Amino acid sequence: xxxxxxxxxxxxxxxxxxxxxxxxxxxxxxxxxxxxxxxxxxxxxxxxxxxxxxxxxxxxxxxxxxxxxxxxxxxxxxxxxxxxxxxxxxxxxxxxxxxxxxxxxxxxxxxxxxxxxxxxxxxxxxxxxxxxxxxxxxxxxxxxxxxxxxxxxxxxxxxxxxxxxxxxxxxxxxxxxxxxxxxxxxxxxxxxxxxxxxxxxxxxxxxxxxxxxxxxxxxxxxxxxxxxxxxxxxxxxxxxxxxxxxxxxxxxxxxxxxxxxxxxxxxxxxxxxxxxxxxxxxxxxxxxxxxxxxxxxxxxxxxxxxxxxxxxxxxxxxxxxxxxxxxxxxxxxxxxxxxxxxxxxxxxxxxxxxxxxxxxxxxxxxxxxxxxxxxxxxxxxxxxxxxxxxxxxxxxxxxxxxxxxxxxxxxxxxxxx
Numbered sequence: 001x002x003x004x005x006x007x008x009x010x011x012x013x014x015x016x017x018x019x020x021x022x023x024x025x026x027x028x029x030x031x032x033x034x035x036x037x038x039x040x041x042x043x044x045x046x047x048x049x050x051x052x053x054x055x056x057x058x059x060x061x062x063x064x065x066x067x068x069x070x071x072x073x074x075x076x077x078x079x080x081x082x083x084x085x086x087x088x089x090x091x092x093x094x095x096x097x098x099x100x101x102x103x104x105x106x107x108x109x110x111x112x113x114x115x116x117x118x119x120x121x122x123x124x125x126x127x128x129x130x131x132x133x134x135x136x137x138x139x140x141x142x143x144x145x146x147x148x149x150x151x152x153x154x155x156x157x158x159x160x161x162x163x164x165x166x167x168x169x170x171x172x173x174x175x176x177x178x179x180x181x182x183x184x185x186x187x188x189x190x191x192x193x194x195x196x197x198x199x200x201x202x203x204x205x206x207x208x209x210x211x212x213x214x215x216x217x218x219x220x221x222x223x224x225x226x227x228x229x230x231x232x233x234x235x236x237x238x239x240x241x242x243x244x245x246x247x248x249x250x251x252x253x254x255x256x257x258x259x260x261x262x263x264x265x266x267x268x269x270x271x272x273x274x275x276x277x278x279x280x281x282x283x284x285x286x287x288x289x290x291x292x293x294x295x296x297x298x299x300x301x302x303x304x305x306x307x308x309x310x311x312x313x314x315x316x317x318x319x320x321x322x323x324x325x326x327x328x329x330x331x332x333x334x335x336x337x338x339x340x341x342x343x344x345x346x347x348x349x350x351x352x353x354x355x356x357x358x359x360x361x362x363x364x365x366x367x368x369x370x371x372x373x374x375x376x377x378x379x380x381x382x383x384x385x386x387x388x389x390x391x392x393x394x395x396x397x398x399x400x401x402x403x404x405x406x407x408x409x410x411x412x413x414x415x416x417x
Contacts (some may be wrong), residue, residue, distance in 0.1 A: 017128075022185070023189070029158070033162070033175045034097070036266040037160065039249050040259060044168060045105075052245070054373075055369075060369075066115060074126055082120070082351070083120050086115070086119025087186045089119070098172050126351045136285060137342060141339055142334075146278050150274070152274075155270075157264060159175075160266075162174060163263075225405065226341075226344040232399060239384075239392070241369055242369065242371050245368075246369075246372060246373070255307075257316060261316055268323045269326055269327040270327065272331065273328070280335055281336075290340075294399045297392050299332065300329035304326070304389040307319055341354060343405050371384075372384040
């Protein structure tokens with residue numbers, strides 16, 4: 001049997017990747033129990049719409065400062081070690097959440113969570129890219145994102161149920177326990193990777209950071225594919241943060257859904273996203289990533305516009321249809337974006353590159369939640385959502401014109417570990 005045949009028959013999901021994904025699912029199930037309901041938790045702690053907008057604006061500052069740094073640590077120390085460090089920090093995220101009796105306490109949790117995401121987020125995407133070949137990368141991202149999307153189905157359902165039955169504190173305690181188990185797995189994986197590592201172990205240094213940062217900003221300013229990904233992502237961040245920061249409150253106050261129904265809506269979104277990710281990865285590998293991303297923006301624009309235009313008395317299933325369309329859009333875009341980013345930068349800069357995108361934050365989007373709260377209070381709750389829908393549709397133009405992969409990366413075998 002030829003080497004080429006062996007390579008083709010080798011499974012994309014190795015045992016190492018499966019264990020890696022199991023830990024990711026366990027850790028993020030807890031996060032998705034809380035995340036979709038965070039605005040309601042802030043409201044429960046006494047925050048108004050304006051204060052919630054201020055919270056999300058302030059909570060974006062720390063990730064903005066740390067996301068590139070976290071990617072650099074991942075590139076230098078290794079993906080698994082960076083994830084293990086971030087996970088240990090992540091355990092402490094739940095302490096201020098559990099002790100909170102005012103919404104300001106949650107800001108402390110947000111700071112710790114930003115540190116965790118800065119280390120785990122870029123390392124997750126870069127680890128998958130490192131263990132794939134360019135010709136099947138989008139498919140592998142589709143498969144891993146499908147597995148990861150389990151958390152967006154189970155988490156909101158379980159979180160909504162536990163909050164309605166036992167309250168926010170009980171739900172947060174369960175989420176913390178799940179996260180601790182995931183952290184143990186990640187630390188053991190990092191220790192095993194360190195034992196099997198050959199050659200000189202890299203060290204963090206200012207010189208290395210300056211070199212990586214210089215290379216990244218050179219790519220940003222070059223006017224090529226990476227530049228246009230940055231511009232489009234920045235515009236998307238502004239308007240998505242402007243409206244989605246208030247989505248759970250919109251569902252409760254305008255759509256008149258209960259907390260458990262909001263959890264169901266988030267799970268519907270997750271199921272729809274999971275259903276399309278694997279075929280979406282195949283489509284991106286066959287036709288190019290820009291096809292997926294352009295179609296995804298259409299689905300997102302229709303979904304957001306539909307939910308904003310529905311009369312408040314509309315039945316829940318009509319809002320559910322909007323969540324299905326949004327889930328399809330997200331599922332189409334996720335593997336394509338990840339594949340596109342990994343192909344637009346050298347392999348040794350993938351951590352830094354994903355650091356710019358994994359938290360979906362940028363300098364220009366910092367005031368977005370405040371703008372959204374202003375539009376909500378001075379015009380209508382529907383206004384930020386309608387603006388987001390319009391911008392999503394317009395974003396198709398630069399995506400189609402500029403999201404073209406240069407023929408620079410040759411097919412190669414994925415890394416073994």
